């Protein structure tokens with residue numbers, strides 16, 4: 068199965084530049100970053116640490132503004148929190164004094180809207196959390212908490228799901244389970260997903276395209292199409308094609324870091340911070 072085809076991108080990031088004003092001066096985190104994500108696509112963003120992946124994702128979410136450039140969702144500028152956009156972070160961020168049901172209800176309480184209980188129950192069932200609604204976060208494992216965060220993010224049926232290294236804190240086995248779960252949910256809902264990950268394997272397993280960012284200030288350095296049909300079997304993931312793709316992407320990231328640190332770890336002269344364009 069492939070992503071739905073459509074002519075207008077679901078998400079368009081156009082010339083996105085973000086300059087942070089820090090105590091030591093202006094710091095350009097991303098610089099004229101442009102990317103289209105089509106409806107129903109899963110796109111992963113990888114790149115060296117500090118290249119601006121989170122900055123780019125937060126810009127997509129509307130949670131922080133750009134210095135220049137724009138983000139469009141279905142052609143409409145994203146200028147603040149948007150109910151069409153769901154978010155999952157590395158930490159589940161469940162409120163410890165609320166049980167699971169109350170955590171999932173929380174965004175609805177804030178907005179004063181009624182949750183679709185049937186949909187939430189279906190999601191809880193799908194992620195294997197049936198019967199856990201009365202449990203508190205401390206009674207749930209890390210993987211269960213992250214599954215709950217996924218349910219919370221999907222509970223209001225966003226058309227775009229943004230995930231920032233969502234499974235980075237989980238053990239390898241649980242992480243693989245979560246990847247399968249995201250694949251399964253995507254096959255049911257075809258929700259457009261943008262995912263930041265440090266795992267190239269995870270990026271290849273989940274994505275239609277993998278975007279590699281350059282070192283800071285981050286820009287789109289390359290984009291790799293991942294042509295394998297879903298569900299993606301272990302055989303596919305163990306194939307020489309995937310192995311070669313993983314190495315190519317890894318070398319691009321390592322290569323970009325080496326050109327930044329050419330003397331075996333000695334940093335190259337820092338680029339002067341640029342003002343927003």
Ligand SMILES: Nc1ncnc2c1ncn2[C@@H]1O[C@H](COP(=O)(O)OP(=O)(O)OP(=O)(O)O)[C@@H](O)[C@H]1O
Pocket residue numbers: 087088089094095096114115116117118119120121122123283
């Ligand atoms: N609120 C902020 N204020 C000032 N500088 C910031 C802020 N947020 C991020 N930065 C800086 O912007 C740059 C990009 O950070 P960002 O977190 O977006 O990168 P990243 O690629 O997600 O990093 P990592 O892979 O290590 O999580 C870094 O140099 C970081 O120190």
